[in-house]
Amino acid sequence: MARRRAEPSILLGPILYFRGEQRDRWWLSALFVLDGEVEPDDLRVDGVTLPVPPRHLTVWRRHHVWRFDFAVPRGMRDTNVTYGFPDGPHWTVVVPGRQSFPRMAILYGSGMTGATKGAEPSDGGAPPASPALWRDLLAAHSVDRYHLLIQAGGQVDGDAVLAAAPQAASLLGDASRRLGPPLPGVAEELMSAGFDRMLRGWSGAAAAAVLASIPSVMMWDGSDLGRLLAGAWGGREDGDAASRSLRPLLVATRRQAQLFQTGSVADSPPDCLWGAACGTLAQGFIMGEAGLLALDLWTDRNARRILSERDWSLLPDWLDRFAACRHLILVSGAPLLVPAAAALDRLGAVLPAPLQRRLARGLGDHWTAPGRHAEWERMLRTLGDFSRRTGCRITVASRGLSGAAGRGVLRGGGLEMWQLYAPRFAVSPSVARPGWRTRLAEPLATRPDHPLPAHRFEMPPFTDGGRRLLHGSGWIACSFDGKGQLHARWCLPADAGRYAQAI
Numbered sequence: 049m050a051r052r053r054a055e056p057s058i059l060l061g062p063i064l065y066f067r068g069e070q071r072d073r074w075w076l077s078a079l080f081v082l083d084g085e086v087e088p089d090d091l092r093v094d095g096v097t098l099p100v101p102p103r104h105l106t107v108w109r110r111h112h113v114w115r116f117d118f119a120v121p122r123g124m125r126d127t128n129v130t131y132g133f134p135d136g137p138h139w140t141v142v143v144p145g146r147q148s149f150p151r152m153a154i155l156y157g158s159g160m161t162g163a164t165k166g167a168e169p170s171d172g173g174a175p176p177a178s179p180a181l182w183r184d185l186l187a188a189h190s191v192d193r194y195h196l197l198i199q200a201g202g203q204v205d206g207d208a209v210l211a212a213a214p215q216a217a218s219l220l221g222d223a224s225r226r227l228g229p230p231l232p233g234v235a236e237e238l239m240s241a242g243f244d245r246m247l248r249g250w251s252g253a254a255a256a257a258v259l260a261s262i263p264s265v266m267m268w269d270g271s272d273l274g275r276l277l278a279g280a281w282g283g284r285e286d287g288d289a290a291s292r293s294l295r296p297l298l299v300a301t302r303r304q305a306q307l308f309q310t311g312s313v314a315d316s317p318p319d320c321l322w323g324a325a326c327g328t329l330a331q332g333f334i335m336g337e338a339g340l341l342a343l344d345l346w347t348d349r350n351a352r353r354i355l356s357e358r359d360w361s362l363l364p365d366w367l368d369r370f371a372a373c374r375h376l377i378l379v380s381g382a383p384l385l386v387p388a389a390a391a392l393d394r395l396g397a398v399l400p401a402p403l404q405r406r407l408a409r410g411l412g413d414h415w416t417a418p419g420r421h422a423e424w425e426r427m428l429r430t431l432g433d434f435s436r437r438t439g440c441r442i443t444v445a446s447r448g449l450s451g452a453a454g455r456g457v458l459r460g461g462g463l464e465m466w467q468l469y470a471p472r473f474a475v476s477p478s479v480a481r482p483g484w485r486t487r488l489a490e491p492l493a494t495r496p497d498h499p500l501p502a503h504r505f506e507m508p509p510f511t512d513g514g515r516r517l518l519h520g521s522g523w524i525a526c527s528f529d530g531k532g533q534l535h536a537r538w539c540l541p542a543d544a545g546r547y548a549q550a551i
Contacts, residue, residue: 206274269381374532460503
């Protein structure tokens with residue numbers, strides 16, 4: 049009698065990733081983390097004739113990462129497609145029809161603990177996001193039937209990862225130690241802490257159900273790095289000697305982000321990683337007449353720039369790929385458009401150098417931090433020139449404004465560009481009790497700003513309640529219509545108000 053093959057132990061997965069639309073097919077990847085050496089069976093997918101074989105990506109301390117790549121044929125209308133193992137678990141994903149318009153949920157901070165600043169994480173870590181929020185999102189998916197889950201950063205709590213990596217935290221907490229050579233084993237320690245954090249964060253029942261049923265597009269941001277690493281890396285100067293010790297930590301975190309947030313490894317990037325040629329994790333997708341661009345705003349960052357000149361040289365070509373689109377969503381972890389941007393730049397110019405540095409640290413990874421105004425203006429002009437030349441409308445999606453959700457609009461010179469601020473997906477005490485940054489943002493949100501000549505930025509009040517900023521946890525539900533309009537709706541399960549915007 050033939051010996052029965054051992055069943056693999058699934059530690060995490062499947063995590064679905066969107067790979068793009070190609071003619072009449074919807075390309076997806078499913079990632080699994082398995083314990084031990086057992087290779088998983090081929091995956092079976094409705095509508096796909098042949099079994100889908102596994103591809104081994106990497107191994108980390110007996111945890112093997114496997115990926116399945118498949119393209120699902122699309123009918124005229126949305127279709128429920130089941131995928132899974134022949135004698136094992138199965139899952140279902142909604143594949144849009146050829147006559148469907150994209151529907152998506154945009155969220156930020158799905159891996160954040162919600163701990164207050166300075167609080168020590170408990171041993172083992174708190175649940176990264178409330179199971180109730182994942183259940184709320186899953187319930188909304190059963191009605192709205194999302195095609196995509198856009199995660200604009202914060203998929204892992206970088207502060208919690210550093211708390212579990214004492215060598216890395218000690219190095220980052222002492223500026224004098226950064227001038228020495230890289231510490232042996234510190235990158236591996238950080239990688240292990242991050243790997244363990246991902247396994248805990250996404251293995252809860254509700255989170256796992258969402259990640260297995262809605263294909264994700266994710267980008268990393270400062271929250272994924274943690275405050276210490278983000279501050280040290282983002283504050284360094286060109287040629288900074290400290291980069292010798294910082295770079296291994298950044299590389300480890302970036303490798304982690306590429307593995308779990310794009311489902312790939314450096315030597316074999318998927319086609320949607322447009323930035324692979326220049327070593328960044330920029331991703332681009334075209335879905336009919338809608339486009340999606342998620343830039344990598346951290347690989348090349350320092351105190352004076354967010355993107356490298358090579359990134360800037362490629363950006364016009366990336367934008368031109370969306371020339372036939374009616375609407376482009378640009379995903380940016382930190383908001384691109386904020387109130388009082390011009391005032392912050394003027395303030396930074398007149399403050400003494402020590403106060404300038406304190407202001408820059410307070411603004412963190414913002415586009416409008418002192419010293420970055422020229423690059424921020426360059427981005428706005430690049431996007432504006434493309435939009436006016438092609439007629440493609442651009443909407444920016446990012447995390448909230450000082451923790452609050454809402455929207456703003458920049459108008460001028462024939463351009464109208466909206467900024468969507470996503471609420472935090474984590475349940476946090478700071479959501480219920482806004483901090484000083486949020487209290488400062490409230491009056492600023494009521495005042496129009498003129499960040500560029502002949503341009504006006506404002507945050508209009510919502511019809512329901514008259515508020516400009518929304519406090520609470522949730523996500524933004526977005527859908528397109530036949531005219532290329534984007535319909536955004538802020539979903540705050542604890543708030544019964546209706547907050548919507550047609551763009």
